[in-house]
Amino acid sequence: MTQTLQYVVDTLSLGSLYALYSLGIAVVFGIARLINFAHGELIMIAGFTLLLLDGWPLPLRLAAACVAALIAAVLMERLAFRPVRGAKDDTLLITSFAVSFFLQNLFIVMFGALPQGTLLLPALGSSFNVFGVSIGKLDAATIMVTFLSLAALTLFLTRSSLGIQMRASAENFRMARCLGVPANRVIATAFAISGLLAAFGAVMMVTRTGLTSPVMGVTPVFAAFVANIIGGLGRLSGAVLGSYLLAGLTVAFQALLPVGPRSYRDAFVFGALLLVLVARPNGLLRAVATEQRV
Amino acid sequence: MIRGTRKRAAGVMVTLCLALSACTMSTDTASSNHDGTGPITIGFIGGMSGVFAPYEKPALDGAELAVKEINAAGGVDGRPLKLVTEDNKSDINESARAGQAILDDGAVASLVPVDLNYGGGAAQVIQGAGKIAMSVGGGSTQWAKFGPLVYNVGTTATSDGAAMAQFAHDKGIKDAYLMVDTISDFSQELCDGFKTRFTELGGRILGSDTFNNKDTSLGAQITRMKSAAPQPGIIANCSFPPGGALMVKQLRDAGIDSPLISSNGMDGDFWFKNSMPNLSGVYTVDWASVWGDDPAPGVNKLVKDLAKAQGSQPQNQFGVTGYIAVKAIVAAMQKAGSTDGDKVAAALNSFKREDVGIPLTFDKDFHMDRTREYRILQVVNGRPKFVTTVKTAGN
DSSP, rough: HHHHHHHHHHHHHHHHHHHHHHHHHHHHHHHHHOOTTHHHHHHHHHHHHHHHHSSSSSSHHHHHOOOHHHHHHHHHIIIIIIIGTTTTTHHHHHHHHHHHHHHHHHHHHHHHHOOOOOOOGGGGGSEEEETEEEEEEHHHHHHOOOOOOOOHHHHHHHSSSHHHHHHHHHHHHHHHHTTTOHHHHHHHHHHHHHHHHHHHHHHHHHHOOOOEOTTTHHHHHHHHHHHHHHHOOTTTHHHHHHHHHHHHHHHHHHSSSSGGGGGGGHHHHHHHHHHHHHHHHTTTTTTOOOOOOO | HHHHHHHHHHHHHHHHHHHHHHHHHOOOOOOOOOTTSSSSEEEEEEESSSSTHHHHHHHHHHHHHHHHHHHHHTTTTOOEEEEEEEEEETTTTHHHHHHHHHHHHOOOOEEOOOOOOHHHHHHHHHHHHTTTTEEEEOOOOOGSOOOOOEEEOOOOOOOOOOOEEEEEHTTTEEEEEEEEEEEEEHHHHHHHHHHHHHHHHHTTEEEEEEEEEEEOHHHHHHHHHHHHSSOOOOEEEEEOOOHHHHHHHHHHHHTTTOOEEEEEGGGTTTTTTTTTTTSSEEEEEEEEOSSSOOSSSSHHHHHHHHHHHHHHHOSHHHHHHHHHHHHHHHHHHHHSSSSOOOHHHHHTTTSEEEEEEEEEBBBBBSOOOOOOOOEEEEEEEEEEEEEEEEEOOOO
């Protein structure tokens, strides 16, 4: 029983980490109809900020990572995606890959390709017991950061004028524009939010792994993409649901498969996710309409 | 007009990407080697980014030093040696293409990546053209019998695993837990070698688990370990960074303080010096210590030369293996009096503790070194240091 509860904690922790990554993808897709594969590089930029400011006071280091990722996200929208706004989906997708490869290679040229270590939040490197279940402080922090991010995002989208404009744009972008919602501002805000979420994800990832590298965003963005597709593309709740399902399946197959087939855990996880898609081709929660953005 | 601007923007973006990708690796175009008068071209295929960059980038530094030394000493029978390079980006799909590109550059032999899964394709292409492919060390046991023209300056993964087990046994450790990275055959064979030798020596395997080098959390694996073996005598970490490093960090964060032992995949301090500055209780099984305390004075001199050439402390032993791979090919060419693949292979097969920086032995049927004496390095308070040497049956 204790072991089962321990696996539940593992699932919540991993799912929360995935949710931090996938929310950033969902926010941008909801508004701009763009699956931003360069989101991983926002995570990487925040990670490198944490690395380069090693030794600075922690609050400054964390704030700088958030600011760097936020600025990078806004610049990414302004320089790379705004010029191709309204283009076909495949153009947007290829642009996001191009931005991703460009940034990865830029950082390889600037900082080298090797993973570089940095110590972040060492105080979270221990655990505490609740009814015999060992909970890592980092796991607890990851779950808390994810839920607080989700709560703050929900409040922003439901209580602020800009948030309501974003929701209106997500429902019907043409109509919202006709009613005076400024497209540039709304889309830039979505990117800024995705940048902040990428920074939160980077903080949790670097604390967990102790490593940064120019390709550190590739695995998170892949998990985020899968979680969004399974949950229902463009829906925040879908992204979170997809993240916990992906984490749940990963932990369950890791825990239940015998040692031989366990080597092929990911094949089982993605096989199960394919079955989900066969049953619900638009994801668990229906994906938002994929009409063109002007 | 707008469409034109967009096209230009996309064009600029693609050009920048290509230019930056190209900047990460410089590739020379070689002149012909076949006339017997021009430079002799040797290829180097490796990942300058991605998961194998921590090994193949230092190996390139070592190969460049060897070429520089050979040319300073007059080249190969009067002909200068030239190194052409190809970045496979640690991408399994790039392997065969990189092999063909090196042949197109005129290479008469080539160094190939450490891992069979990622370098085997290139090795097959080069061998198919009748030329020598020499892995810069490590990887699957299958390298040893991959074909008549394919060699590896390293030892087999199963032998590395056996050396890990031998050392654990010599330390009086009675039980072990295995953590196997599923990213390549190497990791699996490493733990197989450990398990076989450790049980032969009377040790007990308390449990084993798998993970993927790209995982960002090992919570489920740690839960299983804590329930099966809360503090095993030793944990065989059959992996390499970043996944292997992540495992060490998360095990320590979870309060598991058992000693960890790995192969040369975890050699060097780059993966822990900042993130776990006071790390202790981690052992690696290596072919050379790059910390100035190797029992062979020649290795210490080579490490010094490497440090001088690259302007920094070599990060792991792969600078040494890149160096000896070039030296071995050149020594065999001189022995054979030819750059012909079959003749060079015959010369390589005659290597019996041939001194190419460290002693190197091959034979006709087994193209990896079965006689090497392993170095055991221990990380103490964030600093690796030589502890002892270990020998195994070597297969």
